[in-house]
Amino acid sequence: MSLFDFIKGSDEWLRSDAPMHHSIVSSRARYARNLPHLPFVPRAKPEQLRDVLDRVVAAINSSSFFRGFHPITISEIHSLYRLHLKESHLLSSEFEQGGEHRVLYISPDYRVSIMINEEDHVRIQCLDAGFQLRKVLSLCDEVEAQLDAALHFARSRRLGVLTACPTNVGTGLRLSVMLHLPGLVVIDKIEEIIRNVNQFGLTVRGIYGENSEHLGDFFQVSNQVTLGRTETQICNTLEKVAEQVVERELGARDALFDQKPVVVQDLICRALAVLQNALILDSSEALTHLSKIRLGIDRGFVRPLSHPDLSRLMIEVLPGHLQCKQGGQVSSERRDNLRATLLQERLKGISYN
């Protein structure tokens, strides 16, 4: 399989049906680690970054755990592929910008990605569909242990893991769930939920992490504090909060169907109608409509569309995915047209019943 075919398949992990997929699209664990004594990425000179890269690559190559992982040299792939990978959550905004001496390793099942020379020397990320925090965390632990054996990541007894930014010190763990909350958005309870979540020391961000809006009714909930808590504690807190938010979301969906069935049906039908008939759709509009469809899936109103189908579709309409499929850069007008065509194809024959 060529590298580009591999990249194009980067949403494989979303195809599996997963626990609580009706509201929790994915779970992600990320560890930030650095090599001792070598300058952190923001202050390192090119030859030092090269040194870090060489060492990490050597560690990866020397372990059978990483056999089959695909290495991607960031400066050598087209920016559209970088965008595609970012949309699939396999690479960060920082890496999407490009840069020298930056390499990304992805596991064959797309669940593990390792970024070398992002803000920290090594960023390990594990991703899976639905509500699987413990699974992604233990997978991350495994990967970290493999690399730590060879690289001996920088730690201090007092502060735990040492990172470029003090906000990551301690566990270096950013644990998050991607929630899809169209119900709460429709009944306008999102602000309240965000406030409640914040009280647990967790942050709520848009789909691409920091500095993105709540596009498509997606909300990424993650821990803020990494010092003075164990990984297990962070996981427990996030789990409890996620469960509570999902309960509220399902409650909102139930309330809508029980108390305002016609209103909900109207919302879903309008969304379907636009998606099935429009010729021009920008990503924001497409995602807004697609989000409403989620409300109908649980109760079987929009068969045969399933939750993973919808989640996958919400990624395929993004600009990077569209252009990679097309084979090259395309004007935004043409993209909007391609998007509409794609949606017409995929939603053919689906109606509210």
Next chain:
Amino acid sequence: MSPEPKCMKCDKPATHKITKIVKGKVYDLFLCDEHAETFSPYIKKAAPANLVEILHQILKQQEQLLTEKGPVCPNCGLAYGAYRKTLLLGCSDCYEAFGRLLVNDLRKMHGAVSHYAHGDDDEERFLPDEFPDAAAAVHDGEEAARVEEGEEEPPEKEHKKEDFLGIDEQGLILSLDKLRQQMDEAVKKEDFERAAKLRDSVRLFASVQPKETVLCEKCHSPMQVMHGPKGFFLACSSFPGCRNIKPLVKKETPGKKGP
């Protein structure tokens, strides 16, 4: 400092040094404003006459800034002042180099200043909330700067401990009030080094004060916390009238909290 060079064509001080290469040989020409201008119209005028003095001043200022910027990481060379601009550290050794200076940032970001052992919820393994060198009295910046210049060996920790805890020059045992008194005096005398040491003693003393005033069972006057060769203890405040002493029951270590 070498004597100010004079212009080669007149006796004014030279403000320009022009390097000319003629037939493979390098010539340095020292010229004043006037003659430099006639030499080449492309040369900008140096405005001040005593340029050397001004350069000297600038260098002095930079030196000052360097020490004001705080400690510098010995491994990567990042100055604390530079860290404050980006909030990004230079290397893993910076954490050690900047030590206590990072406490406020950590507290703001995490509500904690130290970490648990990995995967361990056991309270006993909880690392103390205070930095191990809580007894360090000298300002980190000064100390680090002096150590860097090789003027001073970093002081031993045992040395320092004796130095500050509740014992004054005459070896007398001190109480919190006396310490405060001594601290104020030191500030008046402008002996800031000593005042800083005493300030830390005061802090430590204040942290072990019992929640309620303990009364002496013999004379019913309040007892105060003192420090002697064997550690902290309670002594009757009406000493030398009453010489009653009692062990100090340690209250919970400040900052220790459950998971």
